[in-house]
Amino acid sequence: MVSETQDKRSRRRGAELEQAILRAALDEVAEGGYARLTMDRVAQRAGTNKTAIYRRWPSRAALALAAHREFVAQPATPPDTGDLRSDVLELLRGAAARMSSPVGGEILRGVMSELHQQPELRRRLRDELTQEPGTMMTILARAVARGEVRPESLLPRIATVPVALLRNEYQMSFVGEIADEALIEMVDQVFLPLVRPR
Incomplete structure (x- = not known):
């Protein structure tokens, strides 16, 4: 019965x-x-x-x-602190926390181990990890309007730099956690010098 x-x-x-x-x-x-x-x-x-x-x-x-x-990924609402550095760090910290969460990290590491066999899934995972380039383009556009960023920096390829660095750091991190110092280095040593007025 x-x-x-x-x-x-x-x-x-x-x-x-x-x-x-x-x-x-x-x-x-x-x-x-x-x-x-x-x-x-x-x-x-x-x-x-x-x-x-x-x-x-x-x-x-x-x-x-x-x-x-x-259940793990959060909608990408672009941070709006009024400062480019703070916005990018907030975005990266949120993404890093989701990547490093016990279940979220386990899923991402497992899925990445199978990507070579599934190109469509590889594209979807890239979007999952980076939500590129829309969120960063919004952050960059706001920074351009505030005069913090050169207008010619408002390009999708440039917008993907912080999240590409984060993705690489995650893939190379065998413990699954990304140190805050690494995020600060990505922003201060690579991204900001790339986009700020010279």
Whole structure:
């Protein structure tokens, strides 16, 4: 006999089912790490079947990244402190904290280990890590308006420099944490000299 809870789970559709699957994936990573994440385990925890998962996400890496986006990554509201240095540091510190969080970091490291096989996922992860270049372009545009930045610096390639440095630091950090001193160096020694009036 089917219990009321099982029957309710079987009737879930659309966004409700997707939320249950993503939450199950996040919980699986939190409990067992990315290496133990399987579609079977997620399906069992979510009370659904693997077909429902594969219709939405073609691989465990895609599923994990979607769970990261839903529950770990924060919407990129550009900081607006009135100072370019402070804005960029606030943005990088927030991103570094999400990258270094136990579950978020575990997901990102696991997904990165599979990127060579999945080009589309590589693009999505890049966007996840950097939210480039929109947020930084907004920060740069405000700095141009304040006279802190040369107008010719308002280019997408230049805007990606801080987040590209952060991404590289994260990938090369074997402990998964990024020291605040490293973020300050990225901003003070590389980015600000690149964009400020000469």
